[in-house]
Amino acid sequence: MRHTWARDDLSPSQAVVYDRLLDLFAAGEYEETEAKARALAAAPRNVWDRSPVVEWLAGSLATAAAVAHGRGAEVLAELEALIADLERTTGAGRALLLTVRGNRVAVLVEQGRYTEAEAEAGDILRAATRLAHLTKVWEIELTSLANLADALYGQGRYEEAIAIARGNLQRAEGHTAAALHCVLVRSMNGQGRYEEALAEARWLTPDWGRAGSGALGIATATALHGLGRCGEAEATARQALSSCEQFLHPAHPRIREARTLLRHITAEDPLA
Template sequence: MRQVIQLRTEQLGATARTTLSARSALAWALIELQRHEEAVAQLRGLLPLVLAAWGEHHEAANGVRLHLGTAHFASGRPARAEELTRVVLAVYPVMDGLRLRAWTLLASALSCLGRHREAADEYTALLNAASPVYGEDDRQLLWVRTDRLHQLAFLAEHDLVEQESRALLAGLADDDPLRAAISGAHAFVLNSAGHHAPAETIVRAALAHHDGADLCLGLARSLNGQGRHEEALRILTDARTRCRQSGDTEHVSLLHTLTARALLGLERLDDAETQARQAVEAARTHHGPTHHRSLEAATTLASVLAARGRHTDAREHLTHCAAAWRRQFGPHHPRTIATDAELAAVPKA
């Protein structure tokens, strides 16, 4: 079959290759329109034709692989995106924009699969390979450093995130979108370490110039940490509106988790359980079962069950969560330690 395709492509020559390029452009347009399953179908049919026309190592073939990986990732299949991007990186050694995007997608897929250490390592390897080509101050690489920062924040690398945040923020204008993303990661690690008031200060400073849902959620986390749950609920209501208007699905699980935490603090336990269960479902759908946000949602549900006096259910959930935190993030991660302590405090049946 491959030989037949090759023969027909050679006969058609430049016209056929132009047609294949146009089909690839159409598939990318479908991705941008968020018609991801249509894009996957288009690209699956296109890939063998492009491979036959240009060969495995050509930029065009690997561009189609990258498009297909992007469509799979957007459709909730990060494992397939990982497979495709690893092929691109193996057969396409040129350190250009295509390889940079493929490497970034690989790291994003690993993060979505809950493999945050591997994701951080891939971002580091990418920066080491691309910096001599693009320069350390290249805008694309600054975003890569920011993405890496978020992985380090999940891993509770507090000192490193503090240091890298300050280095990245130096010289950025107040209204630079990078500043918002960096501030969000910085606030996250401060909240993780229990420094909720300084985290609030950082987020509010960023919100003076930016209005992203991520910052609103960071502020709500800081307020919850200070016991200011009514304020947190007001912020979360605003964040929910922003997410709905923008079609943002990435932050839905965290929105439910933080809302459940606020309701738990206010002892509105029926509502807290509803929000926590929605958080678990949304997190596992969007991020997979081992992502930081999925484990945070599951642990929040266990906390609500404990508060309701359903100790057997709470202990079962917390035992599972503690094991998952330890397996994914290690025994010394703050979440592992906190979940162990919470489990120990729940009475045995």
């Protein structure tokens, strides 16, 4: 997210560097984004003659790249320190704080800390409403809703997760649309509605980007397995696992999820 309030505090050369980092992140080049963002954050002040905003933006982007790559647990303490530092921002500057808090929620979901994630996502949504008259907050709102739906899914509250996904999918785009779509399919699976889940998975396939590698494939394989179509389920699960292993960090929890699903499918398939 290009925080326009912060760009006013960047020099032209800083803005060029920051925009290049954002483009790298959007292209899924997470390792390079993180490394260069950390270098930007660590550059001596006499090089940039900068305000703290440069460090905040660079730190936010570095940790976001780590989370997207699958190293959220590794940077959780760093996220929390950055959040504490950003608490001193005011006005529209609070948008960056909410963005970083949203990344922390994503990590909490990955760690199975669903009640904490639910509470934090709800608080971010309330805070975003209070900022709406100062800056654009729709991206923050939709990301928080997707995180909230994931947290509800993790608690087995499938009906609530489905309501959030259906209610916001049409106005979302890119990664957020893909995340809402996937939690919708997963929640239908959770309810045992495998035919509907499979139809939903195949009806819409938003562009996940690298961060979403394997997610929809896992949900699709789950639906196929629920329908007893074990051969198709296994092939889909293997493809999802391959995608995860190719594009995500080895520590990403989705890799473990794909392997667990594949073992479950093959253990029940007498032809495997």
